[in-house]
Amino acid sequence: GQQLNQSPQSMFIQEGEDVSMNCTSSSIFNTWLWYKQDPGEGPVLLIALYKAGELTSNGRLTAQFGITRKDSFLNISASIPSDVGIYFCAGQRGNDMRFGAGTRLTVKP
């Protein structure tokens, strides 16, 4: 099925830097989700957003549900080495869930 447009595809940053990634779609979603996947493990839910315009934080992570309901972004502040992994966005409408291709984050100490 149609996947979401997630960018950037990969990021190489220095420890302590802030990170921003986003996800866009041509379709409207009722829920936006952000997951993180470590090597050899399944994706872990980081943040769930349920309302257009909603801004939600989880520690150093902040995510927003776009006003148009067609996009979302995730920010990570003051990155640390354990932030390394692949971050996936997901848009959900009912039981239909679509995923972005992921942003691979590398953090250099």
Add this chain to the structure above:
Amino acid sequence: EAGVTQSPTHLIKTRGQQATLRCSPISGHTSVYWYQQALGLGLQFLLWYDEGEERNRGNFPPRFSGRQFPNYSSELNVNALELEDSALYLCASSFRGGNQPQHFGDGTRLSIL
């Protein structure tokens, strides 16, 4: 609370064989989803089960099938295995109803020789 559990962790098969993968959802979750994640690629939706019924399937051939048991656990069966079936197969579960976030297991790594 136990998360989604999948077994086996790894499975090695040869072309033409059949594979069975298992998933136990989080307690209280009635919906189970299966995804294929090929190396370096995103998640491709395979199947969704709820209350024992197949509710939706992705763009995969019929040799990918499954079922959900009365205790909400699920099996994914892949027949006539092909080399390109090598992937991480992820199971997720959620509460019933729309817009419930899915929680994932750690997957089964299926390798076809």
